[in-house]
Amino acid sequence: MRPFLIAPSILSADFARLGEDVDAVLNAGADVVHFDVMDNHYVPNLTIGPMVCKALRDYGVTAEIDVHLMVKPVDRMIVDFAKAGASIITFHPEATEHLDRSLQLIKESGCKAGLVFNPGTPLHCLDHVMDKLDVILLMSVNPGFGGQSFIPSTLDKLRQVKKLIEASGYDIRLQVDGGVKVDNIAEIAAAGADMFVAGSAIFNKPDYKEVIDDMRSELAKLES
Numbered sequence: 001m002r003p004f005l006i007a008p009s010i011l012s013a014d015f016a017r018l019g020e021d022v023d024a025v026l027n028a029g030a031d032v033v034h035f036d037v038m039d040n041h042y043v044p045n046l047t048i049g050p051m052v053c054k055a056l057r058d059y060g061v062t063a064e065i066d067v068h069l070m071v072k073p074v075d076r077m078i079v080d081f082a083k084a085g086a087s088i089i090t091f092h093p094e095a096t097e098h099l100d101r102s103l104q105l106i107k108e109s110g111c112k113a114g115l116v117f118n119p120g121t122p123l124h125c126l127d128h129v130m131d132k133l134d135v136i137l138l139m140s141v142n143p144g145f146g147g148q149s150f151i152p153s154t155l156d157k158l159r160q161v162k163k164l165i166e167a168s169g170y171d172i173r174l175q176v177d178g179g180v181k182v183d184n185i186a187e188i189a190a191a192g193a194d195m196f197v198a199g200s201a202i203f204n205k206p207d208y209k210e211v212i213d214d215m216r217s218e219l220a221k222l223e224s
């Protein structure tokens with residue numbers, strides 16, 4: 001079993017003191033920084049861009065930065081985020097005209113590549129690109145906002161994707177994003193996820209370490 005990764009979504013961080021808040025969550029035991037990019041076009045919200053990613057790198061953040069592009073089109077942002085220090089870049093298949101080209105662009109930029117599926121998006125876009133993927137992200141809420149409830153049908157979809165990954169033989173992480181909490185993380189992991197994005201569950205609590213430790217304790221139940 002590969003190690004579980006916890007990736008706090010900075011959508012719920014304190015933007016007025018973002019560097020300090022990212023440091024705090026990493027010092028509390030987070031593995032990866034999840035960076036939500038929204039364009040008020042592909043999703044009905046507007047967040048942060050490559051300048052903020054670069055600012056985090058300049059501030060001294062060395063952990064992997066996992067950029068989730070909720071933008072359309074994607075290619076220009078892929079190049080800009082790679083230059084700004086992104087480690088992983090994921091995007092939604094319906095946000096590009098040329099899926100394979102956009103994935104190749106991420107790889108050529110030196111980043112890990114991933115595809116993101118909304119709760120209602122079918123999985124057939126995976127058919128011909130598994131060899132180019134490092135991550136598959138299943139959204140367990142409709143994208144755009146933090147603090148929503150986990151959509152239960154994601155569990156079946158996770159099981160389905162887990163089987164596809166196993167059958168492919170490729171080393172692909174299965175990430176889940178939306179409504180992930182201490183009390184459902186074990187069930188989500190049991191369905192196949194190994195990378196957990198959590199925003200409000202972590203940043204809305206005063207003690208990030210306590211939440212992350214509690215999440216790891218829940219995950220450890222699966223390992224024993």
Ligand SMILES: O=C(CO)[C@H](O)[C@H](O)COP(=O)(O)O
Nearest residue numbers: 009143144146147179199200
């Ligand atoms: O991509 C996102 C929304 O589009 C966020 O990462 C996600 O919703 C995390 O927030 P929370 O853990 O509060 O549900």
